[in-house]
Amino acid sequence: MDSPISAMREKPLDGADDVDNLFRASEKEESRRPTVDPEDSPYAIVRATVSNKDDTSLPTITVRFWLLAVPFTIAVSLFNQIFWFRTLSVTITGVIVQLITLPLGKILERVLPPKSVGIGRFRFSLNPGPFNAKEHALILVATSSATSIAYAVDIIVIKKVFYMQDTPLLGSILLTLTTQCIGYGLAGVCYKYLVRPAAMIWPSQLVSIALLRTFHEEDADRRGSVSRMRFFLTVTLISAIYYFIPGFLAPFLSTISILCLAMPGNVTAARIGSFTKGMGVLSFTLDWNGITSSLASPLMTPFWAIANIFVGFIIFVWVVIPSGFFGTNTWDAQNFAIFGSALYKGDGSKYPTLTMLNPDLSLNESKYAEVGAPRMTYMFAISYGIGFAGLSAVLMHIVLYYGREIIQRFRESRDVVNDVHCRLMDHYPTVPQWWYLLTLTLSTGLSILVCEVYGTDLPWWGLLLAVLMAAFFLLPIGIITAISNQTPGLNIITEFVIGYIMPGRPIANVTFKTYGYIGMAQAITFLGDLKLGHYLKIPPRDMFLAQLTGTILAGISNVLAAYMMFAIMPDVCTTEAWYCRNAHVFFNASVIWGVIGPNRMFGTEGYYSALMWFFLAGALLPIPFWLLARRYPNSWVKYINIPVLLAGTGIMPPAYPGSFPSWFFVGFIFQFFIYRYRQKWWARYNYILSAGLDAGVAISSFLIFFALSNNGIELNWWGSQPDCPVLENKL
Template identity: 45%
Template structure:
């Protein structure tokens, strides 16, 4: 390692906030990736504090708040996912406030040599980054909670709280052990550059610029406060006073007795033509904030949505494909041959909680709505299309970067950021990852064996799920680290295990969770370690914060879910909930039906020769082939801008994304996204750059805090809302969910005789 002179920061980087008494290390920026060279500063000051008392205080509090808020809204009809960007913006003034008010004295822990300062100096960018990592753990969700919910609220069985808690923790932590195996290739290699992290680096630098308020304008934080208060106050209308404004379906209000018009017009149960909502949770529910989504992605997703909802679904339904008219046009439920809700208890062996094959054959095959069939077909296509799209458009670059990465590992050469990190900080010992991996896998096996009656997954199923995650983490990690795209494993894992062990619904969803989330968490940790690499944060601090944040978030998600399942009567059961109740659990409803399709019945009896939907397997081939002609056209016509922006995986995702998302969510999300990220971006780029992300965070935060306040102040005390026409969170389209096949009788629907 060559010696590097110690110099102050270069003058062309005024965004770096530093104490002139401290010394900065500056290196030649010879990083092989241009985007990284242009974004990440080749400097470091190891004396800048990172894991401080302020980091723990703001970070843990943020993790607790986001975990609770996201789980709370996860059960509601219009769920709201609050991202870490909200905390990223708020943490800056909070950190600066603490740096001016906290005493500077040292605190020594009793009977130890450890000490720390409550206030080590100015609030730093490194502290800010670690706080955001804490917050992102609370914003990431907890997949295993779906298992707890469907057991208690859908299958109406008990699951031991300790088993559920261990499931929540272990499914989140297995991937962290896997991350250590691939850290050398996916973090330390400069050719694995993680494009999404450059956005984070840019935002941190922008937030730490000294901002002077011009006359007649507001600082970004002042703008955040104004929008937050407005959002907080306004949500009393859709949240309590006038919930009906969340979804207004014009055609349903005009055609009150027409099934077809309500199917076309309902924003919640139909195609949503003419529906809209005046509620940020309608805009950002399910799909996230459109303000944080690039315009090109919005256009691709919307194009797919219009093809799927206004072309494929109507054609499939009105040609009666798969007897579609016997069932609602849009539904995530399963049905019997007569069009009634499938009686799953009839085909379950109550003692073993497995499939009673003889009873299933005597009763009925599983049937699903045309929209649910399209969702599964598009899920199959999305997996193969993502692989083919990345191979065609980025395959050559990925291969070159992977070869360079391997050569880098062999030669042990160091880029500028690796040199700075190795000089100033101790790396995370490899045995930390191995110990964590062995411990958590052992605890996972113990959990599944100790609570085998409830979870059904044998010990070898845990090992197989971890093996699948281990197998896919590297190739998908390479794709994600170079293209910012990553296909998921949820469909393929439930398909594989449904073939291996059919008839066991809980085994299937538990296997899917261990397989899917282990890879996802591994990639999350690797991405965060790369962000710390760019921000020059001690690797041990990054590891500790991510691990601690995940354990805290998992605990809070679990406690919140258990509390709501205990206290909200008939939660996740729309038939027995009060009219317009928001506690409908749309995501858990889909997860439950997936457990029936893939686990209880199994893919052979659903998508194989014994089921009705074997033709959907052709969507795997369809997804594989569809990107090819568009790629060829882009090569033949390289100057055509439209071909450049066509993204087949996103189009497929939009076409098959209607469940559990409602059509009104897509419509409002797309309208707001196009307005801000296309029109405002084109016409008023300076305003867009200054305010858009801040506004997104403020709107999310305002809705979240008011929603929680309404629940605990009013709804928790049985004050559900105002008794009037607009006091119900419904779009008044009762006929949109009715079948149209003659002779199918469903309660609340008119009989059709011909």
């Protein structure tokens, strides 16, 4: 289930409280300050993390950058795309890239000769001096496109696997690149409003800046303690060795379901206790990847957010779901599995999606009249309701908590003369507007070509409408992201719009959604990276080059990796280990919104029309807690965040219920207990521990796949059986 917001926030490395509280603290502090030093930022959270100095002599786009950014972008995008198909996916994150490229950059600093070479009129040094934070940040920016999978790959996969349609390789590459790059052209229009102003803080970028400054401005070794780098390497080694057990020898350790083990033939017990196919009661995992495959690392998420998400999980999964499923049997829920993204007929049999379509994939009305609308698992239906509620809740939350600030900050954004970071950045030439316009024009033109030639079923005017929607929402949502770290998504709105305009067109629906939703999301990502460069005083043209290079390399690599998986594993997305959870959800969304259409599913004609009330419920829910927080500003009520509470639960499926209790337990230990009682250790090692665990899992997964699984080497014993076999084929 696509989450309507990206609501989880990371803590600054200095061990301060979460970004939201720091932001409010800075406001209180400024109200007490008669004047603000013009040689520093007017905001405390920025002053605490960002340097107000700049060394203009530091090199940025260097030979070291190309030697590290290009291979890492390709390798990370290939790795992440391959393991995106895996049921418990493995991802190399930006933090891992940051940590691994640090020693490699230092090695290149030592081994490359300080020799100047020339290519035509251009001359450059092979080794221009010490490996610095600006170079490191540019490598991170380039590879950041590879750490997340291009959204358009979902279209390619569902066309191949579920709709049995091949897409030419060139068409797939153009589809992926245009959906990723079209937002970059839109971003240029908003640069002076969302990047240059001091009022646009972009709190999420402060974590990367803190880590980069730690690496490049502090001595990693402290007397009497282990260096961060040594700690990272040790954790990585232990994690890689250990993951060989749940990753190959005993997969059951990834999804331990106590009730299924105790009552293996009891369907009710399995529905209640299954890690992957039920409610996850008394389920847990001894696999780090089982904890983080769908949720952000609990070591990188502040405890207030962890608590909100887990409370939402308890309310919806352990209270609402059993009440509706076992109690009232709402929507004939017991005819279907309790959890999963599969679609069914009314009698519980598999919904015959392909037989409902004409050769051009449009809906066959006579077939539909015979079969009727699809039914969903109860948890899948509720997750859509939560998605509806989350969309309206985040908008209401932003209006209530940040409405005045948004207006104030937008007014402030027009006056950026006195901001020290803007004055320092004025030493560097800006990106010409024609660069952005050219990117937008080329991307839009190629997008129209893709829509008209490569079987997306979306007419040219639909593509332009998607781009206009992305452009319309970019500035307001960009302001929300820049000051509150929350990004409302356009996925549900875009599905709704095109679903009503073009019902019965699944590929057109997902294509429209991708161009609209990802077009804006990529623009927000690019603007955030530009703010990172703004804080670090990296020339904007270098940032543009690094981001665009990484996006193009990562997009092509994603497509090639997907086609490689199609060739290596003809049964990909159909096995227990390689189930492609995201692709299944994406496909079923294409059926719900595209084949059937929102009116027949959720409108007046729909079996699930009651879910539309969740829009109203989501809009109303933040109000009482906002009133209570104003009445009792120093109480725990101020930590209740309805959008965050809803967002975590709204990602099931594809997220598994069983991962939430283990995720909360680990988060409680590190983000509450250790943070409160061992704060020095937490500040020094917490993020490094998370990165080391991620790196170890990634390395071990890579070795297991290519050395064992790819060669047909598998173990078949009790510990390798699927979770709760009594619910087999009920995903």
